[in-house]
Amino acid sequence: MKPYPGVKRVTVKKNKDILFIISQPDVLKNPNSDTFVIFGEAKVEDLTQQAASQAARQFAPPTEGNDDDDMPALTEDTGAAGGEGGDVDETGVSPKDIEIVMAQSNCTRAEAVEALKKNSGDIVNAIMELTMNE
Helix, strand or coil: CEECCCCCEEEEECCCCEEEEEECCEEEECCCCCCEEEECCEEEEEHHHHHHHHHHHHHCCCCCCCCCCHHHHHHHHHHHHHHHHCCCCCCCCCHHHHHHHHHHHCCCHHHHHHHHHHCCCCHHHHHHHHHHCC
């Protein structure tokens, strides 16, 4: 086995969602064949977890208050829906989920609760239902 220089990173794909990443590996090559031996610390990357965290960040409420024009409109809509919100049965639905759906789809509280119940509490599907029907 002889050292094989110039390798910066080795990626081994276990299945379609799991990767093993070795940064700065020590690589040796068998001079008689295309066989390599790789030494280094393997880190696992799960592509499904990365996709889920990106989707969660996409639907998270904005943390910066740069858009002051939207805030009064949102407060105004919430106040207007508050009268209707008293008649809506919110059992089994998280108030935080309702707020997220309302913010992302610009709907009333009653519409958000109805969409969440219809989609078994799935925030993404509730938002999709409310925004795709427009």
